[in-house]
């Protein structure tokens with residue numbers, strides 16, 4: 163449904179998005195994960211044709227965004243709840259949006275009702291709380307009854323009640339068979355709602371696939387080793403074909419894609435003393451941090 | 467049509483355009499009323515140079531309204547929502563220009579005829595009547611004059627994107643720069659003939675002895691001045707729209 167090919171965006175010296183290719187399947191909730199500054203918002207702006215890609219392109223149902231007639235009927239988006247004039251009422255904001263895409267005025271009242279803003283629809287948007295602004299943004303996204311919905315960090319800054327509301331809302335959209343592409347930097351949040359994940363770091367694709375697979379491959383895959391001869395140990399493990407990351411903060415090595423048995427045997431075969439050999443039974447969140455951290459480390463290592 | 471309606475809703479669903487338009491009209495009408503009140507009973511015919519000065523004040527306020535209608539969209543990023551709803555940026559920006567232009571034209575006509583009616587009310591001199599072409603131009607000409615000024619202001623807003631910058635540029639240019647260029651020795655008189663607001667003034671009041679005394683003899687006739695400024699405004703709008711199409715929103 164959404165197909166990105168070699169998408170690249172450069173702002174001066176910053177490479178915000180770097181040769182990013184991914185696809186979002188129709189009728190799924192796909193999480194778009196990455197740490198701060200990974201390029202999630204930039205990618206979403208490019209999907210909507212707001213920022214021009216430096217290279218590559220992204221298509222929605224085979225079309226570039228600018229080729230869509232009445233795009234609000236195909237793609238609804240909430241990138242930032244603050245993108246409203248503070249002196250304009252929610253109703254006026256939705257009314258002008260509806261007119262541009264030839265949507266009936268009755269639809270404005272419908273979406274106001276769906277998000278529960280009917281009572282305050284004539285108040286200036288500047289008086290709204292963050293949660294109410296978020297609801298207004300969602301009303302705007304739903305206006306054209308679109309098949310595809312984009313949300314950029316919709317739960318950011320919301321209180322637990324607001325988070326709960328958004329989460330339920332997203333699940334409902336999925337049940338209705340819509341394609342939802344939602345960004346977050348919280349894997350645990352995505353694990354609740356997303357069936358698929360696109361994970362990026364530093365503008366590049368880290369992984370793409372079903373959420374369960376990502377969680378499995380990520381969690382528990384790290385073996386932590388400590389000992390007096392870490393340098394030599396790292397060498398022999400690498401010679402054995404394992405991916406080894408040095409974690410100086412913990413004076414340890416993290417070995418991924420292996421088991422404690424295997425690492426212990428390699429150490430014994432080389433006569434190396436170990437002080438710790440353990441499986442990191444990490445939570446989803448830790449696993450995610452681990453993976454994106456590796457990417458960051460790799461990048462700084464490469465540029466140094 | 468739908469784009470025009472959308473832009474109309476956008477413009478009039480906040481208060482400041484209403485205020486700006488009202489202030490512009492009040493400035494012109496009030497100014498002309500004062501002028502009439504302080505004039506002798508046999509005021510006529512219309513002192514076109516003086517009325518064009520009052521119209522210029524109103525025009526500057528309408529230009530502020532026009533440019534701010536664009537820059538607030540950038541300020542609050544509603545321009546992104548606009549381009550998201552209407553990816554054809556040229557169409558979206560032309561619709562905005564049209565709506566702002568219509569409002570400016572109406573403001574120009576209402577203020578000029580309102581001011582003239584005010585003068586006639588306070589000093590019922592038959593000589594005030596609109597008889598000659600020059601008199602009609604001085605009053606009804608406010609419509610097209612405000613229109614081209616508003617188009618220029620919209621184009622500046624699209625290019626500058628920041629309220630403070632765009633407003634400062636317009637105010638300093640209309641109220642200061644053009645007058646300063648006029649008094650530069652030697653080259654001044656050559657350049658100022660081609661400045662936009664000098665030409666708008668020439669359109670409103672050109673041909674009268676007052677104007678020739680104030681600004682010197684213009685190269686263009688009043689109607690040629692209007693056509694020239696319209697071409698300038700159109701050209702700047704094209705540049706602005708091309709730029710907006712190239713830039714990130």
Ligand SMILES: Nc1ncnc2c1ncn2[C@@H]1O[C@H](COP(=O)(O)OP(=O)(O)OP(=O)(O)O)[C@@H](O)[C@H]1O
Nearest residue numbers: 173176178196197198199200201202203204205347
């Ligand atoms: N308009 C811009 N001009 C210059 N640099 C930009 C611009 N927009 C984004 N960047 C830079 O591009 C990189 C990616 O930013 P982006 O906002 O897309 O990240 P993000 O994944 O959305 O982060 P966050 O989780 O903080 O929202 C950052 O380094 C940012 O500073």
Ligand SMILES: [Mg+2]
Nearest residue numbers: 202203204314
């Ligand atoms: Mg972001």
